[in-house]
Amino acid sequence: MLTFAEFTGINNVLPEHRLSGEDLIAAKNVDIGLTKEIKRRGGFTESSDQCHKNVWQADGFMLATCGSVLTAIHPNGDRHVIHPALGHDRVWYCNLPDGRTTYTNGLIQGVTDGLTGVERSVPAPDSLGVPDAAFGALHPGQYRYYLTFVRLADRIEGPASASSEPFTVDQGGLRLGGLPELEGHAVNVYLSGHDGEGAYLAGVATGRSFEYSGNNSALVLPCRTLGAQPFPVGTLTAFWRGRVLVVQGDVLWASRPNAPHLSDWRDFKALGSRITAVQPVLDGVYVGTEKDLIFLSGTDWVGLAHVATKRGPVVLGSGVSAPGDKIKVGDGSGSGEAMLCIAGGEIVAGFSGGQTVSLTGNRYRTTVQEVAAAFRVIDDIPQYMAVPQ
Template structure:
């Protein structure tokens, strides 16, 4: 058994000849306690003989890829296939407040409740069909019509497309050759007589549809007008009712409380490829291949760009952590915080944009991509970063 009079931690920065008796170059399969005690790490228990990758502990179930498929494993032993062919690429996850989980590999994205999986977004109709006049009770004048797909399973509605103004002299509208999508209906909206607005006129379930009602029936407005499908990206996070996703060096935000929609202006371009996204109480830490950046504020449109000058952030190293478990100055932090590997060191980020290196002048790494997590074992906070 190894005994230290005063263990001071791992040190792979100083030359070995300059290390004190309480330093270690490396330690394998051991845990270090809050007072420096060294204990053997608990053993492993095999849960499955199958090869599993891209593990994510969601509320109530475990997600993983196995044989290219995304599966959900439940505590009672039940397994559900969420996506049959997600492929071998790395999968990024994001927990939503309602218990569902977003997943994406950069090409395919979706949402799951642990039982089934659906596409995260609803596509835009590919055409407007062909419009013709019909008899009806609409006031004669110019109208526009708008089309949007609505998923029948959960009534999720996608972005709408709009027609040019049409002259309706006979009070009715008929549409033929409408786009169709399996498992979806097509919501049809009509404008007021002036061509302004968009109000639900009905739902088409086939290639043709006709409206003969009056203007008083047009009441429910279209909520997805001028929206776009939420882009497919990689690293994903949830912040103040919005889902955030990275696409190269661009950070996108969904519409509030609508993770399947976004607006064309809701993006922020950063210098360098995004490698981490970690929200805190009053801002968002975004790691890039050049620096760790703090976007300060609580309103997406008013976020202020604050560089931390901590250096490049390792892909996948960003995790959420409680501030009271992380060192800040001579004490600990508070509130929601984050951990990442920036400039080769483990760095903690707190609300307000304050950061602190937890391994300054003691430990550095040259890894370029990890799978990271924060946990507490018997009250001991642990940051795990496994090279990928």
């Protein structure tokens, strides 16, 4: 039996002949205690003989792909099909403050409450129908109109269509025919003011036609999705200060505040190389790339400042959030929100303010290219897990 008077950790950096009797090159199926004691890692009990991949802990339920089916699994054993054909590619998730979880594989994206799944965004109408004259109380003059789809299941409203061409109202009303249709959605019709400016709710169409005969004073509710676009389909996803962030290659997109289904064309940041991790903290966002770990410093999306940490390339999927007080820094511990990732082959912790600390420098390095990572606390022992993919 191998015994240690004082275990100092794993060291795969020094040559084996230079290691002391207190080091290991590797350790499998063991836990390291807070006082450096080594004990056998706890076993497991099989709960299903199906193959579960892309496992994720959501708020009150678990998500996993079984074959190509995205499934929600509840503590009582209930299972709900969230998406019947998500495929076999890796799935990226993000827990939202309202209890829902977003999911995406880079081609298909959605959001679920653990019971059903719906598309993440609502598309903009691709046609405007045909305007015609009608009788009503509008002031005679020039007007424009816009259309949006509204999902009936949750009342989520998509981006507005492009503006119609100006048309003349001379009989006080407007009739629209040939309106676009989308299953499970209604159409909101917005009408401009008398001079063609703005967009105000005129009514809701549930079929192919719509007519407005009201007066100008009734047009008061503005279109809040004017100028927006559906949230981009990407991969890595995170939530930060009311916005959802998502990665497309080397570009980081942000949703509109408190509207995770919408974005604006200008709300993106190009990082210069493929993004491999996105981990927000209180006053910024850590973004891992194939070249370096970047800290986007600030509390407002528009004003985020780019700060290079020079920690080296970040492994895809290695970023996780963690409580700062569970991470050792010098002779003490950190505080507040923190994150962990593999950067430059080392496990690196990042804190608010952009402070980073290598937890394995000069002791442990890895050459892994992609992982599925998680942070947990078992028997008061903080553990960072990164499983090669």
